[in-house]
Amino acid sequence: MAKLKFQISVSLDGFVAGPNQSEEHPLGEGGEQLHEWVTNLAAWRQPHGREGGEVNASTPIFEEAIANVGATIMGRNMFGGGPGPWGEDPWQGWWGEEPPFHHPVFVLTHHEREPLALEGTKFTFVTDGIESALSQAKEAAGGKDVAIGGGAQAIQQYLAAGLVDEMVLNVVPVLLGDGARLLENLSPDVSFEQVRVVEAPGVAHLKYRRT
Numbered sequence: 001m002a003k004l005k006f007q008i009s010v011s012l013d014g015f016v017a018g019p020n021q022s023e024e025h026p027l028g029e030g031g032e033q034l035h036e037w038v039t040n041l042a043a044w045r046q047p048h049g050r051e052g053g054e055v056n057a058s059t060p061i062f063e064e065a066i067a068n069v070g071a072t073i074m075g076r077n078m079f080g081g082g083p084g085p086w087g088e089d090p091w092q093g094w095w096g097e098e099p100p101f102h103h104p105v106f107v108l109t110h111h112e113r114e115p116l117a118l119e120g121t122k123f124t125f126v127t128d129g130i131e132s133a134l135s136q137a138k139e140a141a142g143g144k145d146v147a148i149g150g151g152a153q154a155i156q157q158y159l160a161a162g163l164v165d166e167m168v169l170n171v172v173p174v175l176l177g178d179g180a181r182l183l184e185n186l187s188p189d190v191s192f193e194q195v196r197v198v199e200a201p202g203v204a205h206l207k208y209r210r211t
Contacts, residue, residue, distance in 0.1 A: 006148035007065040007168035009034035016152050017180040028179045034172050037203040047100045057200035070141025075154030076109045086113045104140040106133045130157050152180040169206045
């Protein structure tokens with residue numbers, strides 16, 4: 001059965017981005033450290049048009065996370081462009097003319113905008129809430145899984161609503177001290193069971209399933 005899932009890198013003190021996020025530092029100060037384990041992988045580099053890379057215990061974890069994904073949901077902050085109305089020359093995303101998704105992406109926002117079609121990826125901007133975004137994403141996914149790309153607030157909303165079926169936390173041994181904390185504003189009623197732990201270079205992969 002198709003799942004709503006996410007995988008995200010998180011610091012030891014619970015942050016998925018560092019402080020002072022901006023267009024210059026989209027992951028905040030120090031946030032890039034959270035993703036070094038994946039950007040070094042050949043499996044990540046190839047879809048992003050980069051050569052080389054490693055093959056290690058993280059490789060099958062990353063490949064599993066992106067397998068069978070037919071659509072992605074993300075928050076406005078992950079798509080980028082700053083808060084408020086989109087303006088006359090709206091932000092086109094962080095990924096250039098050919099984003100790495102190659103499937104439909106639904107962006108949660110409070111401000112209306114026409115869909116953005118780039119090479120292999122169409123971004124649809126959803127203003128009527130997380131349930132609407134999920135419904136549209138499921139239809140677009142055609143029976144495949146739907147992934148939440150981030151950021152923290154988008155993930156929290158789906159967790160709080162009890163809609164997440166599966167999550168993988170990639171725990172990186174760094175302390176950021178401040179920033180976007182992942183597991184906040186959640187009720188104790190949100191319940192998951194641990195199904196797997198994998199140790200890999202520079203990261204521990206923790207997989208959980210909703211109970």
